[in-house]
Amino acid sequence: MKIAVVYNRESQAVINLFGTQNREKYGLETIRRIKDGLKKGGHEVETFEGDKNLIQNLENFMPSVISGERPGLVFNLSYGIQGRGRYMHVPGMLEMLGIPYVGSGPETHALALDKVVTKILLLQRGLPTPKFAVLDTPDSPLNEGLHYPLIVKPKDEAVSFGLRIVHNEKELREGVQVIYDTYDAPTLVEEYIQGREVNVGLLGNKPTEALPPVELVFGEGPQIFTYEDKKNESGRTVEKVCPAHLTEEETERVKELAVKTFEVLNCYDSARVDFRIDEQGNPYILEVNSMASLGADGSFVYAAEKVGLDYPALMNRIIDVTCERYFGKNFFDEESHESKTPASRIFQRLTTNRGKLEADLKAWTNISSRTEDAVGLSSVRKRLEEKLGKLAMEPVPAFSNGRSAWTWQTKAGLKDGTLIVVPIDVPGQRTGFPIPFRKEQEWIYGEGVASSRGGLTTILASLQALKDEKVLGKTKTGVFFYSDEGRGMRYSSLMLEKAAAEAKEVIVMQPGFVEGKVVDQRRGAKQYHVIVEGDPERIGKSAKPLDVLSWFLEKTDKLKGLNSRQKKIAVAVQDLKSERYSVLMPHRVTATIAITYIDEAIAEKTEAELHKLFKASKQGMKTYVEKITERPPLLHKKEHQLLPKLQKWSEAYQLPFGTESSLLATAAGNVPVDIPTVCGFAPASKHLFTPNEAMHRSELVQRSVLLALYLQGERT
Missing domain, CATH: 3.30.70.360 (Alpha-Beta Plaits)
Structure with missing residues (x-):
């Protein structure tokens, strides 16, 4: 499936920069390892900054899915660019866009980032957490009767920013002053729990699995995990011990508390809960990391390794639990997704290779071949013949004139088979440079992208899927391509009539209409x-x-x-x-x-x-x-042998399908009237034959699937 890894690192692409700036960043090496791990799991992966350009980037990378196709997903690593609610920005955008994503929702991040609200919720549920107070300013009174030593930290920052132990009133006020000056935020003050620090990673949803507890052994210096420790700037090495040196009872207790905390905050997929365990073995919940670090030296990754999940396996396990949450437990079950028929395997091949389909479409669109451009037409013809040759298809000289019309066929031949017709020229008297290829969420733009290139890409993708399934050579299929659409097929029409008479049916790759409508009548x-x-x-x-x-x-x-x-x-x-x-x-x-x-x-x-x-x-x-x-016109026939068969396959795989009439004349009219013919089988278009010509994006894969299913179905 398509996975977009979204993070924040260098980009400050926002309309205005103001307020609290993010200090949390994933390293490039970690981002690379996550990407490589997901690719190892068979996914198509790209990385994007979580800035104002994210929506457009995701639209380009993961267009709307078709029925039965696995949707794209975002692996969210974004800490945001600015603002106190920065953790919530990307999840909120993704929920608006309707894109599934890894991790908790914006409401959970809001709760977890605010340590005071988290502690209040924990106390309401009877879960243990150190006694605390909140000081809005350095001069605010401390009336809660807390006992030194105390911990001070910003109430809504992460990765130990501003964290320190204070032993008296003077140190307390100094610590609060630093936090107030640095973060312009209230200070959380809580009793320091003398003892050991343990982290528990959590993975999955209902049930949530608690990973083995990881104990942090600090050695010399403060017995807390400081920001300098996390950045390897403290001069000491914090040792991680997993499983932690706890009794069996203590281990089960912290794991149980971690799962309950996960549920109280309504976390999803993964998180980490940090504990202090006092000298009597009593655990206290310090905070919840709703976006547990996936750095290679982090305790979450370390604990996963102890249960047999190496880094790629852990990344893909996170994807699995996310997909189970969105789409059900059997989403990645190999047996339930096993393709047991050629048709189902073909469907899977094409729907999981949408990126390649669009890359091929771009390559074709970037070759200019206007009707008057003999050099461009020669380039397209040679490239197409090379592709057909690699598919083990053969030219048919009897139905080719070598100048404007060419016919190729499979090893089974064209006779009594299906002839697919496609133009390779871009009609219209155009001047200037070709219109560049570009993608939007629903449409792809470019010169000839609908009038020619969409049909070409659809044919080749379908035939390649049949070849990969080892059935192409057994299908009776021919491809007729011509270069004078812009001249009304003045020179190629006779060859088409002859080739069509050899076949038993014809599919013309001119653009259809949205909602999967093909054309059964043309003027x-x-x-x-x-x-x-x-x-x-x-x-x-x-x-x-x-x-x-x-x-x-x-x-x-x-x-x-x-x-x-x-x-x-x-x-x-x-x-x-x-x-x-x-x-x-x-x-x-x-x-x-x-x-x-x-x-x-x-x-x-x-x-x-x-x-x-x-x-x-x-x-x-x-x-x-x-x-x-x-x-000549293409006339509607009451008894059409081709349409019901296409309808059958579209219903079987929930592909949109219907019929429409058109005012534009095409090659379909040159097919002998007794040959069943369907036109408009290429992806739907808008602004056809203009500089704003566009092809419907989802229909590229839909049409490729339907054509391949139909051709392989005819073999049986």
Whole structure:
């Protein structure tokens, strides 16, 4: 699964820096070890700073999951950047985003970080903790009747910041003054428990496992674990002994108290409870570390090693207990997740490799191959042929023209199989640099990312999954790719007709619609080149009929009368250019006019009307009307052999699926009418054929899964 390790170290990326700054940081070596340990567990891991850019980074790294896919998770190491509530910042953001995360929630961190509130809760539940008082200022009276020696520390800081033992009033006031000046916070004063210090690590949720107690042996100096000790700056070595030298009864007692403390504060997944044990063996709870240190020299890691959990095993065990909490105890149970069928194994292969899918999509998108770019098209073709060759597929010369259309097939051949159709050119007369690839939570942007690259990536991912499952060679599958989509398939349509006639069904990888909708009906399209030539006229000259530009505009106004919603036909001028001499009126007008339609008979009548409308009506005027492209419609069939099969697989794996009609003509119209055809099988798009073209992010894996499941299902 995808795991984002979130920490705070160098970044101060916030809108404003103010208030209490965080002093707690994980070392880079510890972050690296955590990342490596999780990777060893088979996870896809990235690291991010817990700053204002976190939301965008997580959106890019872990998009919304599909049904049945294991969601991403955050391994939270974030102590925050600033503020007294800094422990709560990242967990609060993650809860808002709906992202599962390791560790306690923001409310628990708020309680645990405030040592006074923690002690009050412990006392309410009858759990032992040293007597205490709170001094708001250095001059605040101490009225609770505490006995020296005492411990002073900030009420809401961690890792022993400001911690010291005081033996009299003078030392007490000095200690409180330092805390007040340094942290601008009240001071917690509690009775010092003469005796031993023991830490108990906790792991898991209901039941929570208490790790063997770890005793801290301080040697010379103060018998407390200071900040300098933790930073290895005190000049002494604090020895850790595990299991602690306690009686069996004392061991069970501190473990029981640790678990109860964990539950009182509503901790999750892991924590550490620190104790002092007096000379009579009575334990006292000092504090709760809701984010127990995972440093290699920390007592939590040390105790885990004693029960057989090395560092990678501990990191992955923390992930396991977190997933059990969110998704149930069987989430990582190998037997329950064992893929027993080819289909389930294919599903798992594709859903656990979303990162590679998106990396492949980026690589394809970053190769520019506009329709007019012969060099770019050659690069894409060669790369695609290399990929197909590695899949052990073979070219089919009979259905290739070597210039604009190519067909490849599996070892089982294409005959009576499934032909998958995809364009490799990016249509549109574009200028300037290609639009760069970028990702958002739901959409991926880039030049041709939806019109071409989404379909290419989907096909290759599906075929690779079949190859990994060792079934690709047995499937009757062909891939037809072409390079003149931007020219209306003027040169490749004949090859497609021949290849489709060899197959028993065709899937066209043009963008579909959101919610998994494919296209079962598309309008046809015809394009016409219209030229009007005449004598150049002077501006302002009174002449009848009008100059050629005015004449053409008058005719185009009448085109509106050819449109009919009822008859499902539309006529529009797509392009218009004029030529003129100096200050004279234009003497030549060139235009492109398009017709979209469902009924061929109505289209032919409209074409006749078009010729009639643009017939020359002035002496010296010449007109030309020439059809330049023709793309037949894809017509809805009442009995469709392909759609029910796709519906079956989508329901079996809870993939979104449906049908829709489209106004755009595609290669689907060039498939013989007796061949079952589905179009719009590539991921859904928005702003198609524009600089803002985008592809629906989740549908990249959804479509890859559905295509692979369908192809392997057809083998049986």
